[in-house]
Amino acid sequence: MPPREGTYGLLAEFDTPSDLVRAAQKARHDGWRRMDCYTPYPVEEAAEAIGFHRNKVPLVTLIGGLIGLCAMFSLETWISTLAYPLNIGGRPTYSWPAFVVPAYEWTILWAGLSAAFGMLALNGLPSLYHPLFNAPNFRNGASNDKFFLCLEALDPKFDLVETKAYLKTLDAVSVVEVEY
Amino acid sequence: MATSEVNVKTAGVDPKTGEYRVVGEGQTFGSVTEKITQIVLTPHTPLGWFALFGIGGAGATMLLVAVTWLFLKGVGIWAITQPVAWGFAIINFVWWIGIGHAGTLISAILLLFKQSWRNSINRFAEAMTIFAVVCAGMFPLIHVGRPWLGYWLFPLPLTMDVWPQFRSPLLWDVFAVSTYATISVVFWYIGMVPDFGTLRDRAESKFAQYIYGMLSLGWRGSVRHWMRYETASLLLAGLATPLVLSVHTVISFDFAVAVLPGWHTTIFPPYFVAGAIYSGFAMVLTLAIPLRKFYGLEKLVTERHIDNMGKVMLATGFIVAYGYGLEAFMAWYSASHWEAFMFWNRMFGPMGWSYWVLITCNLAIPLTTLWVRKWRRNMTFMFLLSLVVNTGMWFERFVIVVTSLYRDFLPSSWGTYRATKWDYMTFVGTLGLFTALFLLFVRFLPMIPMNEIKLMLPSAKIKPKAAEAAD
16 A cells, blocks of 8 residues: 555544543534544443444354364364274274364364454454554553544545534544644 | 441442442552553562562473473383373373363353453463463373374374374363463453553553564554454353363363273263362462562452452362262262272272372362351462362372272282372472463563453443533
C-alpha cells in the first residue's frame, strides 16, 4: 500500500465509558459509519453503538476444529489399516474407539489455534504501525484509563472543521486531528 | 452468602451486599494500571527476588547436571528396575501435570461459569500451568532412555517406514499433553496481548518499548478488536475445559488400561482429574499468598480469593476421598485375591508408611480444617496447608506407582524401591526450574490481567445520563 498522506481522522477523548457510549450512539444515529472506539478493556455497549454486532471468529474456529478432527482420524485409519497394520492382542486393525482420543485432542488443538490466530488475522494484527499512535493523548490513554471515539476521514460526511465542532457537541474532553 | 453470618465491619466485606469484595475499595482504572505495570517496569528489582532466583537457578543447574549424567549413563542411575519399572519419573510427571490443571480450571472453567473473582488470579495461574507442563513434559522424555529418538512418538513419514501404534494410551498421552501445552501457551499469550500494549505505552526505556511493542502485536484497543478478542477468549475457554478433563483422564488410562491390581480400575479418570485440581489449587495458594504479600497486591488478590480457593479444595478433596474409599471398597468387593492383597500390602506392607502419609496430608488435615471460614482466611494457615496438600498429592502418585508394582503376582519377583540421589536431584531440580521460570514471569510479564480487573470496577458500569447526575 502506498503511504497515505493527510488526515486519518478526528479523535475525541472521553473520561468515562458512559460518555463514550453516548457519543458513539449519537454519531451512529447521525449517519456516521467509518468510525471506531478505543477502550482499555472490552466495552460491549460501545461495539453495539457503532453497529458491530457479530464476528466471524466462531466460524473460523469451527472450520479449524473440523479440519483437525478429520485429519487425525483419517491419519490414524490410514496408518493402522494400510501403512503399518499391527496385530495388537487380536484387535481389528480399524479399532475406531481407540482412534477417538487423538482425534479429539487434535480437534481441540486445531480449533484453539484457529480461534487465536483467526482472531488476530480478522483484527489485522500484527500491525505495529497505526496512524492513531501519532496522537499525543492516545499513547498511555486507550491502554490505560481513557476512552476514545475516532471519526475517520474516509467517511463521506467528514469535514475537518465541521466534524471537529460536531465532536465538541458530544461532550468530548478534547478533539485531536490524527495524521497518517 | 447470608449477610447475617458475616460481620459486615470486617475489612474486605462490602456492607451493601455482605459479600467479600473481589477488588479492594477505591481502585480506579488508572490505579490498576499503575499498580500492575509498576511491578514490571520498575528499574529496581527487589533483593528478595534475586535471592529466590538464585535458589531456583541453583535447582535448575542441579537438574541440568542430573539430566546430563542420565544421558551419559542411561536410566540405570535411577532406582527403576523390575518389578518397579516406573519410579520417580512417572510420579513427578503426573504430579506436575496435575498442578498445571488448576491454572486451566481457573482461567477456563471459572470464566465459563462467570466467576469474575478469578480475574485477578488467572494470569499467574496460567503461568503456573505452563511452567508445570514444562517440568512434567520433560519426565516421559528422559524416562524413555534414548530421548534423542523422542520424535518416534509422532506420526512422521520417516525413511524407516515405521508408524506409531494408536491403540496405546501412552501414545494418546503424546497428543493429549502436546495439545495441552500448545493451547495453554496460546491462551496465556493471547490473554497478555492487550496488557503488553499497556506496558508498551508506559515503558520509559526504548528497549522495553520495542520488546513490549513487538509482543503487543500493535494492539490499540479498538472495540471491534475487543469483541473478536472476547469471542476468541470464550471459545478458547470452551475448548480448554474438555481438554483439561481429557488430559488427566488419558494420563489415568496409562494406569487403568494395564491389568495390574491397584491400576486396573474405572474410578481412575474422575479421581485423577479431581486430584489434579486439588493439588493445583494448593500450588496456586503456595504461589499467591507470598506474592500478594511481597508485591502488596492485597487489594487485587483479596481474602475472598483465598477463601474461595479453600472451598474448591474442600470439594475436590472430598472427590479424592471418595476415590480412596472406592479403591478400598473394590479391593474387598471384587473378591479378587490379588486386589485384596495389593490393598492390604499398600496399607500395612513395608511401604505402608507412604499410604498413611497420603491419608494424613490429603484427607485428615485439610478436609477437617477447611470447613472453618476463619482458617480459610488465615494466610499463614492456608500457606502451610497448601504445602501439606502438595506433599500429600505427591505421595498419592508415589502410592499408586510404587505400591502397586513392588509386590506383584509372583512372590519370587517381589522387590522394593529406594530412590537414588539422581532421582532426588532430578525432582528437586524441577522445583528449582519451576521457581526460576515463575520468578522471571513475575518480573517481566504482567502477572494480573489489567483489562479484566478494569472490567470489574464499579466505574466500568455504563450509566444513562440521568443516573450519572444522581451519583
